[in-house]
Amino acid sequence: MGDNGEMRDVFDAVAHPTRRRLIQLLAEAGELPLHELTPHFPMGRTAVSKHLTILKEAGLVEVRKVGRETRYRLNAAPLQEIQDWVAYYSKFWSSNLMRLRKLLEEEE
């Protein structure tokens, strides 16, 4: 529900620096139209729009039309998937375990 058509992997959506910057800008400002987002990037309006579409396909931004402008806002909820994923591997870098694993390797 909520998403029509294509769906996009959240990991993929977040992989590009431009899109992470978009997320940051939207997090700070709450809601912004395309023409206010564009000047923050070294590229044209169309390119920024496409990045926003990708974020939208991943469920990371939502859209509201106000007059002639389209306001984009962050929906961070899908990031939960990333947090869950990375949390699982956090046990592999806790400093104690890291030292332990290194020791075990030397034994072999």
Place this chain on the structure above:
Amino acid sequence: MGDNGEMRDVFDAVAHPTRRRLIQLLAEAGELPLHELTPHFPMGRTAVSKHLTILKEAGLVEVRKVGRETRYRLNAAPLQEIQDWVAYYSKFWSSNLMRLRKLLEEEE
């Protein structure tokens, strides 16, 4: 340090399903050579090798040569960057804040 030559964005390295699966396999097994990793994927040895190279460039896997095989093992530490990044945005999806933000939007 420890990385020579090209460096690779961790977000980018983790964006591809094949590479996340590689991380999982290495996390479970501790250390595996290429020819044991390959059969888990619907692609050839060369392709898997390239994915491992990308993970290596991101510092996510380390390598040890044992006889004629190259053993790959996970170094999860770079994932910390992702965890830090996503932790910042977690405040935007905590259920209380989500409800609050929605209310504020309706006011406007």
Place this chain on the structure above:
DNA sequence: TTGACACGACACCAAAAGGTGTCATATAAT
């Protein structure tokens, strides 16, 4: 109602990504 603005949709293009197969080399096994 005329003109400026905001945007989506589209055609287009270069570069990167993600596969393939082949070859050369180092090691292990017979």
Place this chain on the structure above:
DNA sequence: ATTATATGACACCTTTTGGTGTCGTGTCAA
């Protein structure tokens, strides 16, 4: 010594990605 295995390094190909510019439509302002 010879043969089989494991891998890295290439050359190559197709698809996707990330950018551009243009056009058409809807909305606001004069």
